[in-house]
Amino acid sequence: MRSCASTGIEGMEKILEVKGLKKTYHRDKNSLTAVEDVSFDVGKGECLGLVGESGCGKSTIAKIITHLTVPDAGSVRLGGQETLFLKGKRERALYRDIQMVFQDPQDSFDPRCTLGDGIMEGMRSQGMKKARAKERMYRLLEMVELDAEMAFRYPHEVSGGQCQRAAIARALAPDPQLVICDEATSALDVTVQGQIIKLLKRLRAGQGLSMLLICHDLALVQDFCDRVLVMYKGRVVEEGTPDEVIRHPREAYTRKLVDSVF
Amino acid sequence: MTPLLDVRHVEVSYDGTPAVHDVSFQMDPGEILGIVGESGSGKSTVVKAAMGLLGNSGAVTRGDIYYKGENVVDGGDDKLRKMRGPSMGMIFQNTEASLCPIRTVGDQLYESVSQHEKVSRKEVRERALGFFDKMSLADGERILDSYPFELSGGMNQRVGIMMAMILHPDLLFADEPTSALDVTVQAQVVKEMMEMRDLYGTAIVLVTHNMGVVEYMADKIAVMYRGDLVEYGKTEDIIHHPQEGYTKELLGAVLRIHRD
Numbered sequence: 176m177r178s179c180a181s182t183g184i185e186g187m188e189k190i191l192e193v194k195g196l197k198k199t200y201h202r203d204k205n206s207l208t209a210v211e212d213v214s215f216d217v218g219k220g221e222c223l224g225l226v227g228e229s230g231c232g233k234s235t236i237a238k239i240i241t242h243l244t245v246p247d248a249g250s251v252r253l254g255g256q257e258t259l260f261l262k263g264k265r266e267r268a269l270y271r272d273i274q275m276v277f278q279d280p281q282d283s284f285d286p287r288c289t290l291g292d293g294i295m296e297g298m299r300s301q302g303m304k305k306a307r308a309k310e311r312m313y314r315l316l317e318m319v320e321l322d323a324e325m326a327f328r329y330p331h332e333v334s335g336g337q338c339q340r341a342a343i344a345r346a347l348a349p350d351p352q353l354v355i356c357d358e359a360t361s362a363l364d365v366t367v368q369g370q371i372i373k374l375l376k377r378l379r380a381g382q383g384l385s386m387l388l389i390c391h392d393l394a395l396v397q398d399f400c401d402r403v404l405v406m407y408k409g410r411v412v413e414e415g416t417p418d419e420v421i422r423h424p425r426e427a428y429t430r431k432l433v434d435s436v437f
Numbered sequence: 438m439t440p441l442l443d444v445r446h447v448e449v450s451y452d453g454t455p456a457v458h459d460v461s462f463q464m465d466p467g468e469i470l471g472i473v474g475e476s477g478s479g480k481s482t483v484v485k486a487a488m489g490l491l492g493n494s495g496a497v498t499r500g501d502i503y504y505k506g507e508n509v510v511d512g513g514d515d516k517l518r519k520m521r522g523p524s525m526g527m528i529f530q531n532t533e534a535s536l537c538p539i540r541t542v543g544d545q546l547y548e549s550v551s552q553h554e555k556v557s558r559k560e561v562r563e564r565a566l567g568f569f570d571k572m573s574l575a576d577g578e579r580i581l582d583s584y585p586f587e588l589s590g591g592m593n594q595r596v597g598i599m600m601a602m603i604l605h606p607d608l609l610f611a612d613e614p615t616s617a618l619d620v621t622v623q624a625q626v627v628k629e630m631m632e633m634r635d636l637y638g639t640a641i642v643l644v645t646h647n648m649g650v651v652e653y654m655a656d657k658i659a660v661m662y663r664g665d666l667v668e669y670g671k672t673e674d675i676i677h678h679p680q681e682g683y684t685k686e687l688l689g690a691v692l693r694i695h696r697d
Contacts, residue, residue, distance in 0.1 A: 365691055366475060366687055392620075435620040
């Protein structure tokens with residue numbers, strides 16, 4: 176098994192197994208291969224970082240895993256089950272099992288709904304009774320260290336940091352198997368960023384979350400992730416523990432990336 | 438020696454509500470000042486006040502700002518317009534958004550330069566190419582003939598720097614000039630800005646969130662918090678011996694990579 180050897184997490188139960196992903200975007204007569212032969216695993220309770228410059232294919236991978244786009248080739252397994260061709264009920268279950276936290280929290284909530292309704296929406300659409308959803312929503316707010324009163328606020332009435340906490344609560348609501356954070360802290364002030372990272376660390380330890388952290392901040396990856404993949408022009412060029420990759424980069428691109436950090 | 442920029446006890450209000458209170462600092466020619474602080478702390482407001490770009494709802498309600506000994510606040514629009522461009526330049530976070538999408542970069546560059554000097558298109562083009570040469574950008578011709586959307590984010594930022602620097606201003610305001618860029622591109626643009634300073638002796642006011650960039654570039658740092666300038670001093674003093682609680686919190690929140 177090539178992928179086991181290359182990822183070095185043999186023996187660990189795998190939540191996500193991605194193999195041979197390929198995606199080409201077409202427009203008119205032009206085509207762009209965004210992702211080329213990408214394979215990796217995320218172990219249970221593990222946090223995998225995905226770094227690389229804009230356009231290297233990081234977000235395309237997240238889109239494929241969350242069924243927002245269809246790859247040209249490859250396989251994505253969640254908890255051992257192939258997810259790429261799921262339809263109907265099973266596809267809806269996938270939407271529950273993989274959750275995302277986005278870069279701009281204010282943009283990711285419906286501006287006409289309160290944060291409380293935003294957090295409950297997913298639970299309700301999965302068929303949970305209103306009273307139970309409400310109770311869970313308040314528990315989630317407490318978990319992300321927000322006052323219960325925040326449930327009645329609208330996204331534009333709270334700060335970016337508070338809104339991102341609510342977005343994390345929303346992601347945790349269905350007890351997901353995998354949480355994908357796509358630049359979840361990069362739009363926040365440095366001090367707020369620090370608070371959100373602390374919260375994510377606490378949740379990781381407490382809930383045993385498995386995470387895929389897409390980001391371009393190597394310092395955050397070194398602080399937060401168990402393993403990291405470096406992507407360049409659609410391919411994975413290097414992988415290892417953050418310490419290995421940052422202290423002894425093997426590829427020229429990784430070295431350039433590390434040297435660029437001030 | 439008269440300082441290049443002298444900001445004295447400035448208070449700025451928007452619609453009667455003070456957004457910045459009692460801010461004072463001085464800059465010498467060729468100096469780089471980093472202004473740091475969270476969103477809404479008044480960093481950009483200070484820059485806008487110095488450039489006379491507060492708009493209709495904002496005004497300097499107390500204090501004065503002197504540029505080369507002349508009062509900017511009471512200067513009037515005409516005087517300011519003559520200053521902005523040849524004497525003070527500005528770079529924004531997203532140059533692409535500040536350019537016209539349906540005209541080429543070269544065209545817009547000519548428009549901007551011809552507002553201040555009597556020049557031919559050819560002359561502007563040659564100066565721009567010379568400038569790109571200094572930045573070691575090979576395909577200057579292509580950049581000038583491109584529309585902003587055809588260029589990458591890093592290329593657009595360089596266009597912004599070039600457009601601001603082509604008139605050789607003595608003072609450059611850079612508001613988050615590299616925050617939207619990839620780290621590798623950011624590193625290049627930061628180095629290019631330092632070269633500009635060494636080449637032309639341009640003083641730079643750098644507004645940013647990135648403490649790493651500030652530490653690398655700035656001679657002095659001003660820390661702003663909720664409209665107040667809470668700490669101001671030499672870069673190494675602020676970084677290694679912060680005095681104020683907020684500065685300590687800010688520096689403590691910065692994650693650094695450990696290379697060894």
